[in-house]
Amino acid sequence: MGIRDEIEFLDQIANSLQKAEVRLQQAHLNKNPEDFNNLKKFILQLQKRISEVLI
Numbered sequence: 001m002g003i004r005d006e007i008e009f010l011d012q013i014a015n016s017l018q019k020a021e022v023r024l025q026q027a028h029l030n031k032n033p034e035d036f037n038n039l040k041k042f043i044l045q046l047q048k049r050i051s052e053v054l055i
Contacts, residue, residue, distance in 0.1 A: 010053055013050055017043060020043050024036060024039040024040065
C-alpha cells in the first residue's frame with residue numbers, strides 16, 4: 001500500500017471512528033447496552049487497525 005493509499009485509508013477510518021463515537025453516545029443515552037458494547041468493540045477494532053497502519 002502506498003503512502004497516499006494509507007493516508008486515504010486512515011482518513012476513512014477516522015471518519016468511521018467519529019460516526020461510531022456519536023452512535024456510542026446515543027446508545028449510552030438510550031441505555032442500550034447491546035449497541036453500546038458492539039460499538040465499543042467496533043471502536044477498539046478501528047483503533048487497532050489505525051495502529052497497524054501507522055507501524
